[in-house]
Amino acid sequence: MRKILIILSEYGYWGEELVGPLETFDAAGYQVDFATPTGKRPVALPPSMDPTFVDPPLGRTVVSEEMAEKVKRLEDPKNPRLDNPIILSEWLPDRPYWSAEKFLREMETYNNAIDEVHQDLAQYDALLIVGGSGPIVDLVNNHRVHDLILGFYKLGKPIAAECYGVTCLAFARDLVERKSMIRGKHVTGHCKEYDYLDGTGFVGSDLNMGPPPYPLEYILSDATAPDGEYHGNFGREISVIVDYPFITGRSTADSYTTGQKLVEVLEKGLRRYGW
Incomplete structure (x- = not known):
């Protein structure tokens, strides 16, 4: 049985961007493990459960009645599926400051611990990072997430990401070379035309950041x-790019295709798609 590791933000994921791939993995008979930065149960962004929500850049609703119900069922506290996710802050070590008194010894300890985590990743066939605004807060510049991505990359395993989750791929870098893992690769992600002018928010906070804090298109x-x-x-209605080992999806509408292409990568050897 194939096994997928899915990383989710604790500050709000977009419902369909989890439901789409998850339904696809379930249909393929895959086992799925979930992980969050500190072990909190992930929560869907409220607009992603609201079929009346009009996406400002697109000028139309983006959540169907059927999808809203699917997300609500997954979010139901009585549904245990998202309970007890893997705790990234316990699984992976913290990186020492360069100014640490015994930096060399601490760095050796850190690297040894990372090597052990990478051995743990042998149980997984692929990684998926789910999008939404939440990843901006706790995934994009999270070095533990970067270390997981690097582990899958070094093992030659597929790495999928959606929407703002794709930013993690741009920032996951080996500390020696410091070059982006997607250098020379073809990817998609939230395009400038899809960015909000106002209303970027997060679960558990009343903060309205206005527009996103960075234009993902420029970063990618x-x-x-x-x-x-x-x-x-x-x-174009759908934007999903496969440039092995990366599978990237632009936004909400691309969620099912992202999951489907990851399955095709695993089952049919797909290595290039979408450009």
Whole structure:
């Protein structure tokens, strides 16, 4: 049985971006483990459960009645599926400060612990990072998430990411080389035209950041240069790119296709798709 590790934010994931791939993995008979930064049960962003919510950049509703009900069922406290996720802060070590008194010894200890975690990853066939605004807060610049991505990369295993979760791929870098893992690769992600002008928010906070704190399109364009490329595919309903080992989905509408292409990577050897 194949086994997938799914990383979720504790500050709000977009419902369909979990439900789409999860239903696809379930249909394929895969086992799924969930992980969050500190072990809190992940929570869907309220708009992703609201069929009346009109996405401002798209000017239309983006959540169907059927999807809203699916997300609500998954979010129901009586549904134990998202209970007790793997705790990343306990599974992976903290990186020492460069100013630590015994930095060399601490760095050796850190690297030994990371090597052990990477051995643990042999049980998994692929990694998925779910999108939404929450990842901006606790996944994108989380070095434990980066270390997991690097582990899957070194093992040659598929790595999938959606929406703002794709940013984690741009920032996951080996501390020696410091080059983006997606340098020279083809990826998609939230295009500039899809960004909010106002209303970027997070679960557990009344903070309205207005627009997103960074334009993901620009980050991905720079990270993939000089030989790769960012594909926004604005004007196309679906944007999913496979450039092995990476499978990237632009936004909500691409969720099912992202899961389907990951399955095709695992089952049919798919290595390139979407450009």
